[in-house]
Amino acid sequence: TRPFVSTSLAWLRNRRRLPTASTSRFSIAITHLINDDGRHAEQLIVEDLRDFGGIEVICLDRTISDIDLDDAARQADDLLRAVGSNVLLWGRVLTYDGRSRVKVYWSSNSERMGETPSGTRYSFTDDLMLPDLFWDDMIVALNVLVSATNAQIDSLDGSYSATRVAPFVAKLRKLVDDGATRWGPQQLSSLYLILATSYFSLSEQTGDNCILQDAIQYCRTALQHAEHNTEHCIRLKLSLASSLSRLGERTADRRVLEEGLTVHETLTSDEIRSKFPDLWVIAQWNYATDLHVLAERFSQTTLDQAIHAYRKALEYRTDPESTQRAMILHNLGGALHRLGERDGSDDILAEAIETLNEALRVRTRGKLPVYWALTTFNLGNTVLTRGELLHDTNLIEQSANLFRSALEELPRWQLPIDWAMTQAGLGRALRRIGSSNKDVSALADAEQAFRRAASDQVRASQPLLWSHAMDGLGSTLSSIGYLRRDARLVREGVVAYNNALSERPPDRMPRLWATTNNNIASANRLLFELDADFHHLEDAASCICRALSVCTPEDNWLEWARGTNNLGEVYLSMGIARQDSLQLRNAIVELKKLLNVCEALGREWAMLPIKISLANALMWLNRITPSKEHLDAATLMILEAYNESGGKLRFYGEGFSIGFPLPPNEPPQSGR
Numbered sequence: 001t002r003p004f005v006s007t008s009l010a011w012l013r014n015r016r017r018l019p020t021a022s023t024s025r026f027s028i029a030i031t032h033l034i035n036d037d038g039r040h041a042e043q044l045i046v047e048d049l050r051d052f053g054g055i056e057v058i059c060l061d062r063t064i065s066d067i068d069l070d071d072a073a074r075q076a077d078d079l080l081r082a083v084g085s086n087v088l089l090w091g092r093v094l095t096y097d098g099r100s101r102v103k104v105y106w107s108s109n110s111e112r113m114g115e116t117p118s119g120t121r122y123s124f125t126d127d128l129m130l131p132d133l134f135w136d137d138m139i140v141a142l143n144v145l146v147s148a149t150n151a152q153i154d155s156l157d158g159s160y161s162a163t164r165v166a167p168f169v170a171k172l173r174k175l176v177d178d179g180a181t182r183w184g185p186q187q188l189s190s191l192y193l194i195l196a197t198s199y200f201s202l203s204e205q206t207g208d209n210c211i212l213q214d215a216i217q218y219c220r221t222a223l224q225h226a227e228h229n230t231e232h233c234i235r236l237k238l239s240l241a242s243s244l245s246r247l248g249e250r251t252a253d254r255r256v257l258e259e260g261l262t263v264h265e266t267l268t269s270d271e272i273r274s275k276f277p278d279l280w281v282i283a284q285w286n287y288a289t290d291l292h293v294l295a296e297r298f299s300q301t302t303l304d305q306a307i308h309a310y311r312k313a314l315e316y317r318t319d320p321e322s323t324q325r326a327m328i329l330h331n332l333g334g335a336l337h338r339l340g341e342r343d344g345s346d347d348i349l350a351e352a353i354e355t356l357n358e359a360l361r362v363r364t365r366g367k368l369p370v371y372w373a374l375t376t377f378n379l380g381n382t383v384l385t386r387g388e389l390l391h392d393t394n395l396i397e398q399s400a401n402l403f404r405s406a407l408e409e410l411p412r413w414q415l416p417i418d419w420a421m422t423q424a425g426l427g428r429a430l431r432r433i434g435s436s437n438k439d440v441s442a443l444a445d446a447e448q449a450f451r452r453a454a455s456d457q458v459r460a461s462q463p464l465l466w467s468h469a470m471d472g473l474g475s476t477l478s479s480i481g482y483l484r485r486d487a488r489l490v491r492e493g494v495v496a497y498n499n500a501l502s503e504r505p506p507d508r509m510p511r512l513w514a515t516t517n518n519n520i521a522s523a524n525r526l527l528f529e530l531d532a533d534f535h536h537l538e539d540a541a542s543c544i545c546r547a548l549s550v551c552t553p554e555d556n557w558l559e560w561a562r563g564t565n566n567l568g569e570v571y572l573s574m575g576i577a578r579q580d581s582l583q584l585r586n587a588i589v590e591l592k593k594l595l596n597v598c599e600a601l602g603r604e605w606a607m608l609p610i611k612i613s614l615a616n617a618l619m620w621l622n623r624i625t626p627s628k629e630h631l632d633a634a635t636l637m638i639l640e641a642y643n644e645s646g647g648k649l650r651f652y653g654e655g656f657s658i659g660f661p662l663p664p665n666e667p668p669q670s671g672r
Contacts, residue, residue, distance in 0.1 A: 019058055021084040023167060026175045027056040028138075029085040032063045033102060034092035041093050041102050041124075048130045052138075053178025058083060064090040066105065066119065073117055076107035085109070087141055091119055104134075106141045165202045169211075172198065185225040190232065192222035196239045200246070207417035207461040209250055215243040234272065234279050237263055242286060249293045252464050252508050257297075261290035277316065285313040285328050292335045297464075297509055299555040300342055307335050326362035329355050330375045337382040341389075342558055344605035349386040356382065365409065370418075373409035376402050377422050384429050389605070393436055400429035416455075417462050423453040424469045431476045440483055446476045463503040464512075470500035471516050478523045487530045494523050510550035514559040517547035521566050525573065534577060540570045553597045561603075564594045565610060572617050581624045587617040611641040616655035 021027040028049060033042050042059075049057045060083065064075050072090070080088050091104040102124075105117040122134050176183075176191050183191065199215035202208070219240035226233040241263035248257025267283035288309030295303035310332040317325040333356035340348035356379045363371040380402035387395030403426035412419045427449035434443030453469035474496035481489030497520045506513040524540035527533065544567045551560040568590035575584035591614040598607050618634035638656065642649040649656050 018060065018062075018079070018082050021058060021086070022056045023084075024171065024174070025054060025056045026087075026171050027058055027083075027085040028087045028089060029058040029060050029079065029083050031060045031079070031088070031090040033090070034063060034065065035095065036093045036102075041100070044124060044128055045089070045102070045104075045130065053181075054175035055179065056085075058085055064105075066090075066092060066103075069117060072105070073107070076105070076117070080107060080109045087138075094121065106137065108141055108144060165198060165205070169195065169198045169202055189222040189225045189236070192218040193232065193236050193239060196222070196236075196243065200239065200243055203246070205415060207250075209247060209461060212243050212247045212250075216240060216247070219243065229272075229275075231276055231279070234267060234276055234283075237267055238279065238282055238286070241267070241283075245286065245290050245293070249297070250462055250464065252297055252504075254294075254298055254508060257290065257293060261287065261294070264290055281313055281316045281324070284309060284316075285324075285331070288313060288328075288335075289331055292331065292338075295335075295338065298511060300338075300511070300557065301555050303335060303339055303342065307332065307339060310335060321362060323362055323368070326359045326375075327371070329359035330363065330371075330378060333359060333375075333382065334378050337378065337385060340382075341385045344389060344603060346386065346389060349382060349389065352382045353379065353386070369409040370415065373406040373422070374418065376406040377418075377425055380406065380422075380425055380429070384425075384432065388432060391436075393433065396429055396432045396436070400426060400433065403429060416457055417465065420453040420455065420458045420462070420469065421465055423449045424465070424472055427453065427469070427472050427476065431472065431479065434476075435479050438483055440480060443476055443480045443483070447473065447480065450476060459503075464509075467500040467503035467512070467516075470496050470503075471512075471519060474500065474516075474523065475519060478519075478526055482526045482530070485530060487527055490523055490526050490530065494520055497523065506546075506550050511556050511559060514547035514551045514556065514563065517543045518559060518562045518566055521547070521563075521570070525566075525570065528573065528577075532577075534574075537570055537574050537577070541567065541574075544570065553601065557597075557601065557603075561594060561598070561606060564590055564597075565613070568594065568610075568613055568617070572613065572620070575617070575624075576620055579624050581621060584617050584621040584624065588614065588621065591617060608641060608644050611637055611644065612649065612656050615641050619655070 021029070030042065030046060030049075032039065036042055046057055046059060049055065060079065062079060064072050064079075066072050076088050076090060086109055088107040089104055090107070091102060094101045094103055101121045103119040103121050105119045107117060120133070120137055122131055125131060172191070172195050176188070176195060196215040196218040199211045199218070203212045203215070219236050223233070223236050223240070226236055241260045243260075244256055244263065245260030248254065248260055264283050264287040268280065268287055272283070273280040288306045291302040291306035291309060295301070295306060310328055313328050314325065314332070317328060319325060333352045336348055336352035336355060340346070340352055356375055359375050360372065360379070362368075363375050365372040380399045383395050383402060384399035387393070387399060403422055406422050407419065407426070410419045410422055427446045430442050430446035430449060433439060434441070434446055450469050450473035454466055454473060458469070459466040474493040477493035477496060478490045481487060481491075481493060497516050500516050501513065504512045504516055521540040521543040524536040524543065528536040528540070544563050547559060547563040548567070550556075551563060553560050568587045571583045571587035571590060574580060575582075575587060591610055595607060595610050595614065598604070598610065615634060615637040618630060618637055622630035622634050638649070641656065
């Protein structure tokens with residue numbers, strides 16, 4: 001064998017294979033240093049690094065020459081990819097006049113890969129420890145790495161990214177917690193911010209509220225070391241407020257939600273807008289979202305404020321291709337939907353649909369599939385409400401198709417909460433189709449959609465969403481039971497409603513608590529029609545009174561109107577069943593009260609069915625206690641209702657009817 005071949009084979013046998021970095025920790029690899037006789041300098045660096053918690057140190061049996069730095073950078077990048085480490089240290093030992101220093105180059109698998117590196121010289125301390133300058137540089141390198149990794153995850157917005165976020169968060173948390181004594185206050189504060197932001201992103205996709213609480217705690221700790229009103233401080237407050245608001249929304253904790261709103265509001269000042277305009281837009285938009293959620297969960301008085309705040313944020317995001325503008329439009333569309341539903345305005349609902357379609361021009365299915373699905377879900381809700389308002393079955397069927405399309409981009413195993421939310425939306429649309437067409441098959445499909453949405457997993461992490469699904473299930477079972485003349489199914493519906501109430505306490509969710517009590521009253525009215533048991537009407541009246549105890553026309557007009565209308569109808573049924581003029585007079589009082597409020601608030605769209613009920617009450621009162629006054633009042637109301645219905649008013653057995661529902665018996669849930 002030739003000498004150089006033998007030497008080469010021996011070198012290859014003795015050269016170690018490259019190890020593979022751990023996926024559970026941040027890792028630093030180090031090559032042999034040029035001119036490091038006996039590898040003493042390398043050993044000193046490795047020993048000191050291993051004392052730093054949260055980091056894996058990997059020794060590589062390789063050397064990189066720094067004669068050609070561009071070529072050295074390529075070699076370093078190749079080693080980083082092969083090993084999978086986050087940072088690579090390489091360089092040489094410099095010796096002169098009996099003194100030695102190490103010149104170290106830092107390479108990381110961040111967006112800076114491929115750049116020509118610059119080395120830094122370090123002298124060991126008298127006790128052979130690395131100097132403070134080395135640790136400062138390592139913190140800078142890790143901060144760059146963490147920021148780059150976080151930016152890569154941010155770029156996945158609109159796609160499922162939990163599988164990328166979760167390992168990153170685990171490594172970052174270990175780095176922060178295990179190495180806490182090595183970080184300075186400012187560096188630690190920066191890492192806390194990135195960790196909190198990553199936790200929020202992970203929670204958005206997994207629905208895990210525990211990690212939101214961790215994010216809140218990290219932000220609070222970091223703010224203790226943040227300089228007031230710096231960009232870093234503003235970002236920390238934004239992260240804190242976003243986590244508080246989302247946690248308050250999910251758990252229906254008004255105190256937590258309002259704390260988030262207060263922090264967001266402090267960040268919408270003119271001073272912050274002038275210094276940090278981009279951060280101000282985020283704060284303004286999040287402030288609007290908090291007001292929107294307050295309107296959804298508690299009192300609709302903040303809905304107009306939310307819409308104004310969204311529009312103000314849009315004034316500073318005029319680029320039609322901006323993804324941030326598209327997200328604000330998505331939220332604005334949801335708020336307009338709720339306003340159109342509250343006011344019974346087809347014009348506002350049409351504006352909401354136009355706004356959501358504008359958002360979809362940027363949040364396309366190809367580029368941002370998850371965001372596309374969430375906006376499509378909002379669009380489905382809005383189209384459904386418009387279909388209910390206009391009694392247009394085609395629109396309701398269109399909404400069902402929109403929900404089905406959204407589900408195609410929301411896999412259950414990846415996005416269980418968004419999937420469940422959309423299943424509940426589909427259930428609502430199918431229930432409307434089934435009720436309008438007296439189609440038991442469509443109602444059965446709605447039942448299955450609601451049952452899919454009401455899983456134990458959803459209840460554990462999103463009890464409010466679970467209650468929406470149970471409320472929808474109650475309405476569906478009641479409708480099936482009524483069509484099949486099966487009181488047992490209606491009673492099952494009441495059980496589902498009561499399950500929903502268990503997650504809708506009146507002190508925390510008065511509006512939703514009122515909604516479900518109104519729905520239980522409607523189910524009891526159906527039971528009375530099926531078995532003529534007068535106790536059902538008494539139970540219905542009790543449920544309605546509970547609903548009205550937390551509603552006023554000012555803060556929750558929709559549920560107040562439903563409750564007052566239902567109470568009038570219950571009194572009417574009581575009066576007819578027992579030929580009781582007192583109950584008929586009670587019905588007339590409630591219905592006239594509702595008519596007066598509708599007229600005062602400009603809710604003309606809701607007045608026709610009320611007038612029909614009032615005409616029936618007056619007609620029955622005249623039957624039981626005949627008088628010219630009662631007859632004239634009944635005749636006048638019948639003529640008004642007939643003219644306003646366009647001649648569609650008909651007499652059916654015990655009263656007049658055209659079958660208009662008032663108003664939709666459950667509020668749609670808007671996607672965030």
